[in-house]
Amino acid sequence: MTNAEKYDWAFMEALELTEDQLGPELTFESVETWDSVGHMGLIAELEDAFDIMMETDDIIDFSSYSEGRRTLAANYGVEF
Amino acid sequence: MDPDGVAMMDGTEKMSFNAVGELADTICAHVPSRSLVFLVATNTIPSVVGYLGFLAHGIVPLMLRPETSIEQFRELVAAYNPSFLWMPKPYADNILEAHEPAINLFESRGYALVSTGCGQVPIHPDLAMLITTSGSTGTPKYVRLSYQNVASNAESIANYQGITSSDRAITSLPLSYTYGISIINSHILRGASLVLTDETIMSRTFWNLLKRYGATNFGGVPYTYQMLERLRFSRMDLPTLRFISQAGGRLGERLQKVFGEACAEKGIDFYVMYGQTEATARMSWLPPQNVLKKLGSIGIAIPGGRFELRDVSDALIEVPGVDGELIYVGPNVSMGYAESAADLMLGDERGGILHTGDVARRDEDGYYYVVGRIKRFLKMFGNRVNLDELEAIFAQRGQTIACVGSDDHMVVYATEGDANELRLSIASFTKLHPSAFDVRIVDELPRMASGKMDYAALERLC
Numbered sequence: 001m002t003n004a005e006k007y008d009w010a011f012m013e014a015l016e017l018t019e020d021q022l023g024p025e026l027t028f029e030s031v032e033t034w035d036s037v038g039h040m041g042l043i044a045e046l047e048d049a050f051d052i053m054m055e056t057d058d059i060i061d062f063s064s065y066s067e068g069r070r071t072l073a074a075n076y077g078v079e080f
Numbered sequence: 081m082d083p084d085g086v087a088m089m090d091g092t093e094k095m096s097f098n099a100v101g102e103l104a105d106t107i108c109a110h111v112p113s114r115s116l117v118f119l120v121a122t123n124t125i126p127s128v129v130g131y132l133g134f135l136a137h138g139i140v141p142l143m144l145r146p147e148t149s150i151e152q153f154r155e156l157v158a159a160y161n162p163s164f165l166w167m168p169k170p171y172a173d174n175i176l177e178a179h180e181p182a183i184n185l186f187e188s189r190g191y192a193l194v195s196t197g198c199g200q201v202p203i204h205p206d207l208a209m210l211i212t213t214s215g216s217t218g219t220p221k222y223v224r225l226s227y228q229n230v231a232s233n234a235e236s237i238a239n240y241q242g243i244t245s246s247d248r249a250i251t252s253l254p255l256s257y258t259y260g261i262s263i264i265n266s267h268i269l270r271g272a273s274l275v276l277t278d279e280t281i282m283s284r285t286f287w288n289l290l291k292r293y294g295a296t297n298f299g300g301v302p303y304t305y306q307m308l309e310r311l312r313f314s315r316m317d318l319p320t321l322r323f324i325s326q327a328g329g330r331l332g333e334r335l336q337k338v339f340g341e342a343c344a345e346k347g348i349d350f351y352v353m354y355g356q357t358e359a360t361a362r363m364s365w366l367p368p369q370n371v372l373k374k375l376g377s378i379g380i381a382i383p384g385g386r387f388e389l390r391d392v393s394d395a396l397i398e399v400p401g402v403d404g405e406l407i408y409v410g411p412n413v414s415m416g417y418a419e420s421a422a423d424l425m426l427g428d429e430r431g432g433i434l435h436t437g438d439v440a441r442r443d444e445d446g447y448y449y450v451v452g453r454i455k456r457f458l459k460m461f462g463n464r465v466n467l468d469e470l471e472a473i474f475a476q477r478g479q480t481i482a483c484v485g486s487d488d489h490m491v492v493y494a495t496e497g498d499a500n501e502l503r504l505s506i507a508s509f510t511k512l513h514p515s516a517f518d519v520r521i522v523d524e525l526p527r528m529a530s531g532k533m534d535y536a537a538l539e540r541l542c
Binding site: 043 | 280281282283284287303306307310311312315316461513514515516
């Protein structure tokens with residue numbers, strides 16, 4: 001799996017989404033499953049998928065599908 | 081208490097004790113004493129000031145979750161006949177449109193006071209307020225709390241947590257929930273202040289408010305602590321924090337140790353506590369200096385209360401290490417339940433004694449440990465879900481299900497239907513996140529000779 005595929009898979013697993021729901025419109029609380037409970041699951045999936053430990057600020061500021069990609073690329077060396 | 085000092089603040093406004101009193105008086109000027117008011121409870125200035133004003137003026141609030149659907153709201157109105165509603169304006173507009181005799185009496189800061197046109201139902205003189213048992217299955221069952229219940233529990237909590245006027249709590253729990261209310265009550269009692277927000281600890285706004293206003297404490301349910309661990313609480317720099325508290329279900333020994341150690345290092349007191357809505361909120365606390373010595377313990381009874389353990393024949397258990405039903409005796413034990421307006425005239429039905437439904441034991445030092453439950457409940461993200469009730473509701477809809485599992489993870493067995501559809505349906509009904517439910521379709525549900533569901537066999541399948 002490429003990093004982009006891993007990233008998408010984590011969203012689909014943790015937030016119970018289909019591929020067509022992923023994209024720049026997907027933001028925190030824009031779908032029912034991405035609430036604070038879903039957010040913890042999503043962070044756990046991403047940390048497992050990329051074998052990283054995210055910082056507090058990065059977890060809190062992870063507010064959209066696009067923002068998350070930027071954060072992983074900038075702070076955790078994940079190349080997309 | 082300094083009357084010009086800040087009593088509460090939210091993201092946009094700070095309000096002094098004097099101003100809180102004035103706004104409360106203004107709201108309550110429209111509402112006769114001993115009226116029943118439905119309060120859609122949020123952690124905002126108008127909601128909290130309304131709540132405090134109602135209590136001070138002998139007006140009885142029924143605390144509603146802001147997630148209450150219009151259908152549930154209608155059912156509750158039909159059951160209780162409230163004379164007034166105090167609620168966010170969009171919610172009120174909905175009601176005003178649908179209900180002809182309703183009149184908008186007053187508005188402040190996004191909240192509206194609505195007169196329903198229902199006559200005033202008779203209410204027992206001791207009744208202070210009505211709170212739900214944090215269940216999310218949507219029955220109209222509410223706990224009746226007296227003025228003595230509310231005052232005595234606030235006093236106990238303020239006492240063992242050493243709350244003073246320099247304390248400042250930030251809200252991290254809903255105001256419709258007994259634990260959230262108890263934090264408000266114990267702070268107001270001591271002239272301490274409140275930072276009001278409905279943002280969760282997962283949001284940047286929450287931490288900004290905590291830092292900007294120098295909050296000294298907050299509370300959390302076990303799920304809050306799971307999130308805090310993931311947020312690397314141990315590495316956070318929170319110099320103003322004096323204590324944090326935990327209740328609303330079993331934290332688990334691992335997390336108790338993690339937070340006991342992190343707090344010891346930061347010089348923060350960590351209070352592990354136990355309670356039920358039926359006891360206003362709090363029944364026990366674990367003194368912070370013992371949090372690492374007594375892993376898994378709910379601690380000791382709060383000031384003014386005491387515990388007893390009784391065996392199946394109702395005999396008092398005197399020796400340590402023996403399991404029995406946990407009984408609590410104290411002035412904060414509620415008057416009883418209400419399911420409709422007719423019940424609001426009922427007096428105290430419990431006489432200060434609460435059968436908790438929990439099985440517990442006591443160690444040699446007098447510390448208590450909850451080891452199980454007599455009835456079948458799970459705590460799901462702080463909500464108490466009655467498994468028997470959930471099964472009964474789905475049975476009414478023609479779907480036989482059997483629910484087991486552990487807190488925050490319910491396993492549901494069924495013999496027919498699509499597992500994922502059923503899972504989403506249960507999630508939507510309970511208003512809980514679908515990830516909490518694991519639905520399994522099996523050929524047959526194990527039953528005992530009597531025909532009753534064999535839950536022990538189902539637990540073994542999990």
